[in-house]
Amino acid sequence: MVRLKKPAQIEQMRVASQLTAQTQEFLREQVRSGISTAALDSIADTYIRDHGGRPSPKGYRGYPNSICMAVNDVVVHGVPTDHPLKDGDILTMDVTIEKGGYHGDKAITVKLGDVSEDAEKLIAATEEAMYRGIVACHSKNRVGDIGVAVQDFVEELGYSVVREFCGHGIGEEMHEEPQIMNYGRPRSGHRLKVGMVITVEPMVNIGTHMVQLLPDGWTAVTADGSLSCQFEHTVAITPFGPDILTIYTDHERKMWERFSNGEV
Secondary structure: OEOOOOHHHHHHHHHHHHHHHHHHHHHHHHOOOOOEHHHHHHHHHHHHHHOOOEEOOOOHHHOOOOOEEEEOOEEEOOOOOOOEOOOOOEEEEEEEEEEOOEEEEEEEEEEOOOOOHHHHHHHHHHHHHHHHHHHOOOOOOEHHHHHHHHHHHHHHOOOEEOOOOOEEEOOOOOOEEEEEOOOOOOOOOOEOOOOOEEEEOOEEEOOOOOEEEOOOOOOEEEOOOOOEEEOEEEEEEEOOEEEEOOOOOHHHHHHHHHHHOOOO
């Protein structure tokens, strides 16, 4: 069942979403060569709790950590490890926080030092794909319109979109209906309604869209070992169009201004 939120509930979700984004930016400052994803996870856990939040993934269906970390060929749900990061890596940090009874969810991919040209292009394309999907988040559309906006852009560039994982509704629960696929057909799936809050989170691979699960039961990697990237925002469907609850930095505001004004 799709749970519609009232304006006051959306504002409560904005509080959780802003703490999520704030945590992301705090973590970005900690990322450096030599630090481990386990250390970043510990830093995040302390920061979240010190600011009145709760890391949503901790204990969810047995997940052992507070945030999900994806390095290079890891697609999603990467379990933090003691392995040190190094220059040239790309790192996706997927943070979900509950505060005041509501959840906010956001993922960003960051670069460590000088990365390859392929990595640079993949990161730029994935972020753009996310905003193209958000542009379709209007009550006149259906979830398939989000998916096709992402898929058409990504595949035209020669990349692939992951099919096994997707965006989702969010609110009092971390995962709610409907599923927001990153591929699909126009005018298909659930109708988008005012009051829905969803995540738009394309996962884009340089190579095949296929993934495989590591023995830890959580970490999903690309089947061919190619690079993967993810960006994610939490978005409310309003009478005036999409409202990005997790938008936080000047870069993000400028990006969204371009897309919402039809400049791209």
